[in-house]
Amino acid sequence: MAKTAVYAGTFDPITNGHIDVIERSLKIFDNLVIAVASSKESLFTAEERVDMIKEATKGMNVEVEAFDGLLVNFVKNKNCNVIIKGLRAISDFESEFQMAHMNRKQNKDIDTIFVMTSQKYSFLSSSIVKEVAMLKGNVADFVPKAVENKLKGKFK
Numbered sequence: 001m002a003k004t005a006v007y008a009g010t011f012d013p014i015t016n017g018h019i020d021v022i023e024r025s026l027k028i029f030d031n032l033v034i035a036v037a038s039s040k041e042s043l044f045t046a047e048e049r050v051d052m053i054k055e056a057t058k059g060m061n062v063e064v065e066a067f068d069g070l071l072v073n074f075v076k077n078k079n080c081n082v083i084i085k086g087l088r089a090i091s092d093f094e095s096e097f098q099m100a101h102m103n104r105k106q107n108k109d110i111d112t113i114f115v116m117t118s119q120k121y122s123f124l125s126s127s128i129v130k131e132v133a134m135l136k137g138n139v140a141d142f143v144p145k146a147v148e149n150k151l152k153g154k155f156k
Contacts, residue, residue: 005082008035012042017121021086036066056144072107
């Protein structure tokens, strides 16, 4: 039986750090559902983020879908019981640790696995990428090409 996990986030936008976590998670799981959290305060719409992720993960065993509401409900509806969370630094761990415990309280059958991003992406976040792009800086090393183009379009 194929083992599937859910990798959730806002991915506003997806970065090479996210791609690194996806690739490394696929070494552990057969399939990955990338769950794009709807966010009213995002630069890109949920649909745009889903499209960018689909483009960036072509050829990988992933399904990409936007969701609203509690992540544990989404995970349960996907007949899954594992959430993947990427970590860049110790500072990420504290909030993700709290969220993992809250998710576990909501549904005791769902576990969270933390995947540390590669060191070369440990400084990278969607927020910093958006700021650099907004200020007309070069983000080519930080995001897939399709995302770089979308960022340029947003900040013309």
